[in-house]
Amino acid sequence: MTTTAIIGTFVVGFGVAFLFLGALGIFRLPDVYNRLQAGTKCTTLGAFCAIVGVGIAEPGWIFKALIVAVFILLTNPISAHALARASYKSGVRPYDGTVVDKYRELGECKEVGNAAETSEPTAGGEE
Amino acid sequence: MSLALYIVLFSVGAAAVVLCMVRALRGPTAPDRLVAVDGMITITTALLVLLGLFLGRRIYIDVALVYAVLAFVGVIAVARYLERGL
Numbered sequence: 001m002t003t004t005a006i007i008g009t010f011v012v013g014f015g016v017a018f019l020f021l022g023a024l025g026i027f028r029l030p031d032v033y034n035r036l037q038a039g040t041k042c043t044t045l046g047a048f049c050a051i052v053g054v055g056i057a058e059p060g061w062i063f064k065a066l067i068v069a070v071f072i073l074l075t076n077p078i079s080a081h082a083l084a085r086a087s088y089k090s091g092v093r094p095y096d097g098t099v100v101d102k103y104r105e106l107g108e109c110k111e112v113g114n115a116a117e118t119s120e121p122t123a124g125g126e127e
Numbered sequence: 128m129s130l131a132l133y134i135v136l137f138s139v140g141a142a143a144v145v146l147c148m149v150r151a152l153r154g155p156t157a158p159d160r161l162v163a164v165d166g167m168i169t170i171t172t173a174l175l176v177l178l179g180l181f182l183g184r185r186i187y188i189d190v191a192l193v194y195a196v197l198a199f200v201g202v203i204a205v206a207r208y209l210e211r212g213l
Contacts, residue, residue, distance in 0.1 A: 016173070019139070020146075022170075026163055032156065035162050043166050043170060046169075047173040050173040050176065051172075064185070065176065067192065068188060072172060076169060079203060079206070083202065083206050087161075
């Protein structure tokens with residue numbers, strides 16, 4: 001077993017552990033937004049580490065592996081953003097323990113328009 | 128890597144996929160299911176590359192790349208559908 005294979009094995013193990021943690025977050029967390037956060041961040045890091053680890057363990061594959069890894073690193077946050085916006089606009093409310101909902105406050109300000117400027121001190125006072 | 132190590136890695140990955148699938152089957156709303164399927168797709172991409180290392184075939188990386196591209200387009204399309212309809 002060469003040195004690169006050992007390092008690649010450790011990186012792949014790290015990545016697969018993070019994949020499992022992301023899936024556990026998707027399974028356990030109470031709300032679609034919490035699930036989205038856990039499922040996106042953990043699986044992005046996990047998939048990146050697993051694929052780059054394969055590239056390290058097999059040095060001839062590093063170029064293609066980096067292409068796949070960078071593609072996942074670029075497109076996973078985009079799809080998560082589209083999913084969060086779609087689920088908010090399709091009427092899924094955050095669960096009862098949510099502390100702050102900036103999107104709703106900003107949306108109300110935009111809908112009310114000029115009247116929001118007068119009510120802004122009260123909104124600031126609530127915080 | 129030895130065979131036992133591969134068995135451990137694929138078992139953990141399969142457990143992750145099963146957890147996501149339980150959430151996809153049980154999720155109360157449609158965005159829940161879509162989030163679970165999105166996570167399952169990312170895990171499957173990583174496991175495909177790992178399967179390529181296990182089998183010693185380089186073509187599995189191309190399969191993973193095509194799968195990631197198609198999944199990205201699909202998730203964006205379904206999210207757009209949930210947002211404002213087709």
